[in-house]
Amino acid sequence: MSPSKCPHxxxxxxxxxxxxxxxxxxxxxQEIMYSCPHCGSVLGFSRGKFMS
Ligand SMILES: [Zn+2]
Known part of the structure; x- marks a missing residue:
């Protein structure tokens, strides 16, 4: 999996x-919320696996 970039x-x-x-x-x-480690913006939600 390649790294992605924060849209913000x-x-x-x-x-x-x-x-x-x-x-x-x-x-x-159960939902997992992902947020940017740099600016804290919410990137999305997922159930289970990371952006699969
Ligand atoms: Zn960011």
């Missing part, structure tokens, strides 16, 4: 550095 600050987003915040409890309604 053009910072490089890597799987190792992306900010993750898990929403929801348990496995029924």
């Amino acid at each position: 600050c053009k910072g490089e987003i890597k799987l190792e550095t992306v900010q993750r915040e898990t929403k929801g409890v348990g496995f029924i309604k």
